[in-house]
Amino acid sequence: MINPISTAKKQEKAVLVGVLLPFQKEQEITDYLDELEFLTETAGAITLKRFIQKIDEPNPRTFIGSGKVQEIAAYIDDNDVDMVIFDDELSPTQLRNLEHEFKRKVLDRTNLILDVFAQRAKTAYAKTQVELAQYQFLLPRLKRMWTHLERQRGGIGLRGPGEREIETDRRIIRDRIAKLKEELSKIDRQMATQRKSRGSVVRVALVGYTNVGKSTIMNLISKSDVFAENKLFATLDTTVRKVVIGNLPFLLSDTVGFIRKLPHQLVESFKSTLDEVREADLLLHVVDIAHPNFEEQINIVNQTLHEIGGGDKPTILVFNKIDAYTWTRKPDDDLTPSTRENISLEELKRTWISKKGTHTIFISAKQKINIDEFRALLYKMVREIHVTRYPYDNFLYPDITEANL
Known part of the structure; x- marks a missing residue:
């Protein structure tokens, strides 16, 4: 008897990353990562492990230190992890560098929240609002999506068209943002009229x-x-x-x-x-x-x-x-x-x-x-x-x- 092929979507596995800055307490970071794990669960993924690093200030290249990057890379390779999620917003450069180091999908807190909003949006109005936010977030990060061209650096005719393709995409996204803003503006006026009619x-x-x-x-x-x-x-x-x-x-x-x-x-x-x-x-x-x-x-x-x-x-x-x-209840003799x-x-x-x-x-x-x-x-x-x-x-x-x- 041939077993039927399962069409169920595989649940993605993630690790979470947070940083402990000098002015923060460890319990504070634990609470933040609790919330990040809840966001991850809401988005449909499962958290395998958390990584916390004490640093004086974020690394401009990879947000966390090189030693922690290597530690996370070894863990995700050994445990077949699908993505790495940071509790802070990463710059486009940091995202690109981290994806290069991990060879995995890297998300930051903002990207994860936008994904949850996209899943939760049911009406056309909510979907339009979320789509606009996603495009506004994506626009300055477009270059990261074209890093596959870097692997072919030196290839004849590739660098120029790659740059032109990015500019084309930027124009498409800017046009889409303008259109979505126009649609939302119309709905906003309708909703304002409804509020006045109350x-x-x-x-x-x-x-x-x-x-x-x-x-x-x-x-x-x-x-x-x-x-x-x-x-x-x-x-x-x-x-x-x-x-x-x-x-x-x-x-x-x-x-x-x-x-x-x-x-x-x-x-x-x-x-x-x-x-x-x-x-x-x-x-x-x-x-x-x-x-x-x-x-x-x-x-x-x-x-x-x-x-x-x-x-x-x-x-x-x-x-x-x-x-x-x-x-x-605190003991009676406890003076703290x-x-x-x-x-x-x-x-x-x-x-x-x-x-x-x-x-x-x-x-x-x-x-x-x-x-x-x-x-x-x-x-x-x-x-x-x-x-x-x-x-x-x-x-x-x-x-x-x-x-x-």
Whole structure:
């Protein structure tokens, strides 16, 4: 009996590379590579090993030192590795040199994020946004794609046509970028018109680091069915739903998640998507409180919001996933300062609630813990904005508590 030939796509194998600079802690690099491995898994590959090198500054030729390059090259040869992924953005020269040394595909963090976005894009609009970002990233790196000509250096007639071919490709890509920008500009105008047609209805936008549970909260509050998955960038397209709490209507939008070192090409390409954040009246900043690095994620989101012009809006900090929060009690005789790992959730709540002017709520969207309290706070904040626009509606929307919902 002849066994059928499998058509299943082979899962690519990867190794990850990070550098530890003098101002960084080892735990910080470990957390960064954890995230890079999650990105790699989301893209469909499996991570075999991590390499970390302590350096004072990146090598301009290969980013890492020559000894580490040789160590990685030996490992990938022995273990049939398909690609090497760096946690930082590499220059075109560094990419070219590393591919020459490894004889393997080399990706940097930006390239990997763009690949994940390309896989996640489902609608024509999202695909157009991602394609534009990919071409903008590719354009300065085109020469690397023509290194096969170097192996034939000295061949008659090859060098000139090779250069002309690169210029031809550059023109094609520039033309494509211009066309994609024109297409996005038309869609942006259409979406801007749609936003204006919504009138003065209060707009609320879900923001936060990727994979913190924004889409799950969207489904819970709006009773909709937005795609949610435990992978990075499950949501690329903005989803807007009309929500009514009590008898007060407002619009709730779910937006693309942010991430450390979000490629600037993506920020520019997703301008219209991020306009939902810029034009929102209230932000629900969702935080994965179970993540060991959640405070840094908060800072990254706040920095990104500031960069896109949405950093000064009324905000509710929604600490999600309290059901997954873990901690270890510190011995009573231990005089070292407390850390995230040995602070109870109740202690953490007191820390954050003590901050003046910060609206906070602690929930589990998955287990539906404290959802009524969350809805009551959301109602209160939306109502405050609504009655400033429609003062005569004040009596229509009385103060309510979670018990009245």
